[in-house]
Amino acid sequence: MSTEQTGPIKGFWTVIPAGGSGTRLWPLSRSGSPKFLHDLTGSGWSLLQGTVDRLAPLSEDRLLIATGLRHAPEVRQQLPDLGIDSLLVEPSPRESMPAIGLAAAILEQRDPDAIIGSFAADHVIRDVESFRVSVREAIAVARTGRLVTIGIEPKGPATGFGYIKLGKPLDVEGAPSAHGVDSFVEKPDVETARSYLASGEYRWNAGMFVFRASMLLDMLDHYQPGLASDLRSIADNPLRLTELWPRLTEIAIDKALAEPAAADGRVAVIPGHFDWDDVGDFDSLGSLLSESLDGVKVLGNVDDVVAEDTTGVIAPRSGRVVVTLGVKDIIVVDTPDALLVTTRERAQDVKSVVQRLKSGGRGELV
Amino acid sequence: MSTEQTGPIKGFWTVIPAGGSGTRLWPLSRSGSPKFLHDLTGSGWSLLQGTVDRLAPLSEDRLLIATGLRHAPEVRQQLPDLGIDSLLVEPSPRESMPAIGLAAAILEQRDPDAIIGSFAADHVIRDVESFRVSVREAIAVARTGRLVTIGIEPKGPATGFGYIKLGKPLDVEGAPSAHGVDSFVEKPDVETARSYLASGEYRWNAGMFVFRASMLLDMLDHYQPGLASDLRSIADNPLRLTELWPRLTEIAIDKALAEPAAADGRVAVIPGHFDWDDVGDFDSLGSLLSESLDGVKVLGNVDDVVAEDTTGVIAPRSGRVVVTLGVKDIIVVDTPDALLVTTRERAQDVKSVVQRLKSGGRGELV
Incomplete structure (x- = not known):
């Protein structure tokens, strides 16, 4: 048994x-x-x-x-x-x-x-x-x-x-x-x-x-x-x-x-009784990550981020350096062809902006 | 005369x-x-x-x-x-x-x-x-x-x-x-x-x-x-x-x-008695630009920006699309090798962050 x-x-x-x-x-x-x-x-x-x-x-x-x-x-x-x-x-x-x-x-x-x-x-x-x-x-x-x-x-x-x-x-x-x-x-x-x-x-x-x-x-x-x-x-x-x-x-x-x-x-x-998350949006993602820098959760190479007075989630995914200053509960997602800047509060609305991109003729980015 | x-x-x-x-x-x-x-x-x-x-x-x-x-x-x-x-x-x-x-x-x-x-x-x-x-x-x-x-x-x-x-x-x-x-x-x-x-x-x-x-x-x-x-x-x-x-x-x-x-x-x-500005920081720059999108001043190609519920200054200078959602008085400067996200309020402190970049071994970006 x-x-x-x-x-x-x-x-x-x-x-x-x-x-x-x-x-x-x-x-x-x-x-x-x-x-x-x-x-x-x-x-x-x-x-x-x-x-x-x-x-x-x-x-x-x-x-x-x-x-x-x-x-x-x-x-x-x-x-x-x-x-x-x-x-x-x-x-x-x-x-x-x-x-x-x-x-x-x-x-x-x-x-x-x-x-x-x-x-x-x-x-x-x-x-x-x-x-x-x-x-x-x-x-x-x-x-x-x-x-x-x-x-x-x-x-x-x-x-x-x-x-x-x-x-x-x-x-x-x-x-x-x-x-x-x-x-x-x-x-x-x-x-x-x-x-x-x-x-x-x-x-x-x-x-x-x-x-x-x-x-x-x-x-x-x-x-x-x-x-x-x-x-x-x-x-x-x-x-x-x-x-x-x-x-x-x-x-x-x-x-x-x-x-x-x-x-x-x-x-x-x-x-x-286990923890579970469907990673539905960036806010949810933010809860899953542990802090890489003071107040900031980095999804990617932490050496690519310089954050001062910042809280939130930063995803440096383009190899570029990402510098943030004085922004709270921010979401910054940096990819080679597109950049998103929003807040954890608005994370669930990303879907609708992406819809705008699509209808605005930028469907290749979606 | x-x-x-x-x-x-x-x-x-x-x-x-x-x-x-x-x-x-x-x-x-x-x-x-x-x-x-x-x-x-x-x-x-x-x-x-x-x-x-x-x-x-x-x-x-x-x-x-x-x-x-x-x-x-x-x-x-x-x-x-x-x-x-x-x-x-x-x-x-x-x-x-x-x-x-x-x-x-x-x-x-x-x-x-x-x-x-x-x-x-x-x-x-x-x-x-x-x-x-x-x-x-x-x-x-x-x-x-x-x-x-x-x-x-x-x-x-x-x-x-x-x-x-x-x-x-x-x-x-x-x-x-x-x-x-x-x-x-x-x-x-x-x-x-x-x-x-x-x-x-x-x-x-x-x-x-x-x-x-x-x-x-x-x-x-x-x-x-x-x-x-x-x-x-x-x-x-x-x-x-x-x-x-x-x-x-x-x-x-x-x-x-x-x-x-x-x-x-x-x-x-x-x-x-003329207007004059020394464009000392991004806040000052923001005052000089006229609105390209509702609430947003774009320094660059306005077609590269999708901004929803956003105010501030966005400089898309890398050819990538910049999407912002629910961020107020934001400064987003997107260049091919570096990205800055801050607020108009903190614009004057960019200098000190750049100093951090320099002392952190990323002087080639400064």
């Missing part, structure tokens, strides 16, 4: 949907180079590499990464040990359900008892041990035939995430903290978020799902019958991928499965 | 000391490329070119520019019509008295009655007509044998300039506004500056001097005898420039002549 709790888990597969355009981290991330390909924490590894490393002790080389055509070469480059069969290249973006569903259909054939854990490629988790404890619990519950999610303890009344309302505790061996899921709720306004926080009954939805591959497809067959059979057809005959992919419903797994299945009492949650 | 008031002035020579390192406008100006070589107002002309243009209607091609060894090629390039004899290249920086004194010694030989007006290369004056009226008055007074300055009407209790205390009105034909000078005073603290402003008896010292060449040297011979004779020796035998230059006293004209001569009642002032 104790060896099982620290070693790899038989039949457990990691699936990593690696997508997203991430314009709120522009000009660090671009549509051609989304955030999962970047080292955003100064760790020396990209978020994708960090995600793979986090799961490897549990699933070893049982790994499948689903990414876009455009990013496949860079993914291969960042993960030179990735197996031939471990990269699933989507012909076009189609949201998370087709990607995760196809991974399930493929793995169902490779291993009929496969348990899949699906984790986004661009999230940051520091307390890896605690994360793995939650995943082990989720796997134990997934073996009972449920769709399992891991819910994050809210750090505040965030309005940028969906929430999971806890149901009753479950009695599953190896999963002492498992609960049922009452419902998934969409991004709330701040007042609603505050009431969620006060109640203690809600967790952030971090899009982590753990499930038996065949169960997921059977469940999908119930809620989205055409989609499930198309995915199984592709898995049976992978040559049909490019033919069938365009007609798959473009839908997130939350909408397609998690919400209706929760209403039917078929979803469980493991409340996680 | 009326033709004389609009045409060139016989025997009047313009001398332009073109020096200064100007670190407060870093990284726009550098030690190898000081501000007089730059177009800082978006006029299409450098400050030096603007200075030459401002004086040309009065002195025609009677012009002598004194500059450093390092800047001579760029001065020649910016002023392709500059005569062979119109550039005086100083072997090393030696403050303003040796430069202006040598110009006087040289011009005294070319034209024994020469009247010289000496004006810094890096000041901005918009109201050129009013400036020229003051210069004409100053020349009229200089013909009476006095050292004449032009004093600027203070716009506020500035602590960055020296002041001139007005003496009694003078009775000189062609110079109705001329006064004697009671004294030159150094940069005051803000309280003293306020009292100067309130009294109405003080003018800013903009370093403008008008004088008969031979008078200046005779006067200098009185206050700094060795210096005057060395300067005349060089003018007699220009080959001795490099030999004698290093031993010349390094001193400003204010200290060497203006202050002691004022005490002896030999200095006059024309109170000028």
